[in-house]
Amino acid sequence: MLEQLASGGSVSQQNLADLISHLEGGLRRRLHDLAHKARITAYGTAVYLRGLIEFSNICKQNCLYCGLRSGNRTLSRYRLLPEEILDCCREGYALGYRTFVLQSGEDDWYTTDKLVRLITSVKQQFPDAALTLSVGERDDESYTRLYAAGADRFLLRHETASAPLYRALHPTMEYAERRDRLRALQRIGYQVGAGFMVGLPGQTAADLADDLLYLQELQPDMIGIGPFLPHRDTPLRDEQPGTVENTLDMIALARLMVPDALIPATTAMGTAHPNGRERALQAGANVLMPNLSPMSVRAKYMLYNNKICTGDESAQCRFCLEQRVKSAGFHVDMGRGDSLKHLSRSLQEQ
Ligand code: SAH
Numbered sequence: 482m483l484e485q486l487a488s489g490g491s492v493s494q495q496n497l498a499d500l501i502s503h504l505e506g507g508l509r510r511r512l513h514d515l516a517h518k519a520r521i522t523a524y525g526t527a528v529y530l531r532g533l534i535e536f537s538n539i540c541k542q543n544c545l546y547c548g549l550r551s552g553n554r555t556l557s558r559y560r561l562l563p564e565e566i567l568d569c570c571r572e573g574y575a576l577g578y579r580t581f582v583l584q585s586g587e588d589d590w591y592t593t594d595k596l597v598r599l600i601t602s603v604k605q606q607f608p609d610a611a612l613t614l615s616v617g618e619r620d621d622e623s624y625t626r627l628y629a630a631g632a633d634r635f636l637l638r639h640e641t642a643s644a645p646l647y648r649a650l651h652p653t654m655e656y657a658e659r660r661d662r663l664r665a666l667q668r669i670g671y672q673v674g675a676g677f678m679v680g681l682p683g684q685t686a687a688d689l690a691d692d693l694l695y696l697q698e699l700q701p702d703m704i705g706i707g708p709f710l711p712h713r714d715t716p717l718r719d720e721q722p723g724t725v726e727n728t729l730d731m732i733a734l735a736r737l738m739v740p741d742a743l744i745p746a747t748t749a750m751g752t753a754h755p756n757g758r759e760r761a762l763q764a765g766a767n768v769l770m771p772n773l774s775p776m777s778v779r780a781k782y783m784l785y786n787n788k789i790c791t792g793d794e795s796a797q798c799r800f801c802l803e804q805r806v807k808s809a810g811f812h813v814d815m816g817r818g819d820s821l822k823h824l825s826r827s828l829q830e831q
């Protein structure tokens with residue numbers, strides 16, 4: 482079945498779920514090895530760096546797993562002003578970054594008008610940099626205006642492809658709407674990132690198979706996969722975290738099933754294990770997202786406990802990651818790093 486997946490074949494949900502529940506030892510090594518080869522074929526040894534700016538931890542949603550959920554009254558909230566965000570971009574640009582990812586909770590203070598002005602300024606000042614948004618669900622009109630203002634990419638994980646699990650975890654959001662928003666982003670023209678958490682309470686091998694099959698159907702440009710990590714001020718505080726091993730398997734399967742996607746070695750992977758990100762790079766991941774947020778707010782963007790890199794300067798993160806990339810056998814590429822899917826779409830349009 483691994484060979485079948487590696488050669489672009491399709492598999493049934495049942496067979497994929499069986500495979501997922503039997504991955505260990507030699508089979509697991511074979512999977513990671515095939516994923517590594519698929520990544521080399523698609524992107525070589527390049528690892529793309531994106532400067533992440535966590536610009537607001539204020540959120541109107543109430544996702545059960547997340548430390549930023551509106552129900553968490555103990556969190557000290559912050560919001561960076563547009564000028565402060567531009568300062569982060571300036572620092573990042575000087576460090577060589579050519580992609581900025583602006584991420585936040587669903588914070589309505591940042592209206593479409595305000596975001597349009599911000600995006601316009603970023604693109605004016607740094608015209609050769611790509612801009613990625615990760616600000617949650619908005620309507621078509623808003624997404625369209627943000628794209629027209631110059632946003633190139635959008636990260637919106639589908640979180641889980643299981644409808645019952647999605648409903649249990651998202652009291653303020655709709656499963657069908659999440660998928661509809663992802664399709665809307667694609668229609669509008671963004672390079673789109675979907676993805677999911679591994680090891681959510683109650684998640685089964687069949688659910689994970691559905692996550693992978695959904696990605697294969699959606700064909701996103703980017704795929705973010707990380708372990709679920711409990712946060713002490715959420716209802717899931719006592720649940721078991723997702724494991725590095727299972728997450729690596731999902732990264733590797735995602736690489737085989739959507740070979741030309743950009744796949745980050747996530748901060749959650751680095752939090753779950755000191756070498757989690759390096760191991761993700763060796764199992765098919767090819768992107769890192771070092772933090773560019775001001776030091777004063779880092780510790781407040783706590784999606785889960787023990788999040789790493791909250792005490793490092795941006796420059797330190799940049800060089801720490803470069804070392805890690807090299808030690809894992811890859812090289813840093815500071816270019817925009819557009820997805821191959823996007824590049825082939827652009828060629829077709831010409
Ligand atoms: N509000 C936006 C972006 C910020 S949250 C959004 O929800 O799209 C970014 C991602 O963090 C989420 O998509 C989720 O997958 C991840 N996340 C949140 N809480 C987490 C936790 N406890 N463990 C692991 N990942 C988590």
Ligand code: SF4
Pocket residue numbers: 540541542543544547548549550551585586587617
């Ligand atoms: Fe808000 Fe995103 Fe956290 Fe959900 S995952 S509570 S939308 S920040």
